Amino acid sequence: MKLLKGEILKNEKYGENLYKMEIFSPYICRNAGAGQFISIKCSKEKIFDPILRRPFSIYDIEKEFNVFSILYLVKGRGTYSLSLLKKGEIVDFIGPLGNPITFNKNSNDYLLIGGGIGIAPLYLVAKVLTREKKNILFIAGFKNSDFAGIEKDLIKNKVYYNIFTEDGSYGNSGLATDFIKENINKYKKYQFYCCGPVDMLKVLQEIFLGKKISATAIVEQRMACGIGACMSCAIGIKNEDGEIVYKRVCKDGPSFNIMEVIFD
Numbered sequence: 001m002k003l004l005k006g007e008i009l010k011n012e013k014y015g016e017n018l019y020k021m022e023i024f025s026p027y028i029c030r031n032a033g034a035g036q037f038i039s040i041k042c043s044k045e046k047i048f049d050p051i052l053r054r055p056f057s058i059y060d061i062e063k064e065f066n067v068f069s070i071l072y073l074v075k076g077r078g079t080y081s082l083s084l085l086k087k088g089e090i091v092d093f094i095g096p097l098g099n100p101i102t103f104n105k106n107s108n109d110y111l112l113i114g115g116g117i118g119i120a121p122l123y124l125v126a127k128v129l130t131r132e133k134k135n136i137l138f139i140a141g142f143k144n145s146d147f148a149g150i151e152k153d154l155i156k157n158k159v160y161y162n163i164f165t166e167d168g169s170y171g172n173s174g175l176a177t178d179f180i181k182e183n184i185n186k187y188k189k190y191q192f193y194c195c196g197p198v199d200m201l202k203v204l205q206e207i208f209l210g211k212k213i214s215a216t217a218i219v220e221q222r223m224a225c226g227i228g229a230c231m232s233c234a235i236g237i238k239n240e241d242g243e244i245v246y247k248r249v250c251k252d253g254p255s256f257n258i259m260e261v262i263f264d
């Protein structure tokens with residue numbers, strides 16, 4: 001993990017309030033893995049408002065070009081400032097943060113479930129596994145067609161996917177979690193990776209309960225330091241003995257066994 005600066009190569013609008021930013025960084029491309037994130041200073045140089053850096057999953061790594069990207073939704077001041085940045089400007093960030101996902105080399109079948117902006121870390125997971133010739137299905141669920149822009153990336157990397165929208169304006173109509181519920185027996189030998197809103201992760205916990213499914217959740221808790229020093233991102237984890245221990249999402253995660261996470 002390092003404090004870095006990187007040139008913005010692109011800051012492209014991908015949908016309503018959705019942007020993909022490409023950043024030149026040989027260090028991140030050499031050292032980061034799927035499931036990790038960076039923490040960006042969203043204000044301009046010498047300006048400290050907002051003072052806290054904002055965390056973003058690594059969406060893609062293109063090692064051959066020394067370029068990585070983040071996919072972000074404009075939510076408040078920090079992300080709005082990011083959306084104004086132009087090609088050629090420099091961003092200040094820390095990374096890679098958190099732990100990369102370690103895949104079970106013996107498994108061939110993977111089911112990825114992303115809800116909303118929760119698809120961001122899963123896209124790189126999907127790309128890595130597709131390149132390793134694993135059998136994957138990427139289920140992405142959105143409220144509406146605002147995320148349609150990501151489809152071109154999935155197609156480019158030959159990821160096998162299925163999109164659901166709640167309003168039926170794009171892809172299949174309905175909830176991604178309903179699809180999982182209806183088809184769980186077909187996929188229960190798969191390795192699951194999930195990221196999305198807490199409500200979605202709670203529904204998945206209910207679906208998986210008692211089924212001996214191997215499922216990892218990438219958790220996106222609000223953070224302050226991002227490096228393990230402040231405990232602001234702590235979440236309760238129920239260990240095998242039923243004891244509740246507190247873990248830092250930024251340092252111990254962000255990936256956890258979904259069945260052990262206590263979602264508030």
Ligand SMILES: Cc1cc2nc3c(=O)[nH]c(=O)nc-3n(C[C@H](O)[C@H](O)[C@H](O)COP(=O)(O)OP(=O)(O)OC[C@H]3O[C@@H](n4cnc5c(N)ncnc54)[C@H](O)[C@@H]3O)c2cc1C
Nearest residue numbers: 054055056057071072073075076077078079120220221222
């Ligand atoms: C490990 C990690 C990875 C993340 N990856 C991505 C990503 O790839 N793309 C992306 O768009 N966002 C991601 N997020 C969320 C992102 O960090 C927040 O949306 C961002 O910090 C908001 O900053 P802001 O200044 O624009 O909004 P603020 O003014 O800080 O907040 C605006 C609104 O966003 C909500 N919000 C802020 N932080 C979070 C959060 N962590 N989770 C849910 N809601 C939040 C607030 O409750 C508030 O309603 C990630 C968060 C974490 C912890």
Ligand code: FES
Nearest residue numbers: 226228230231250
């Ligand atoms: S954000 Fe400070 S310990 Fe995780």
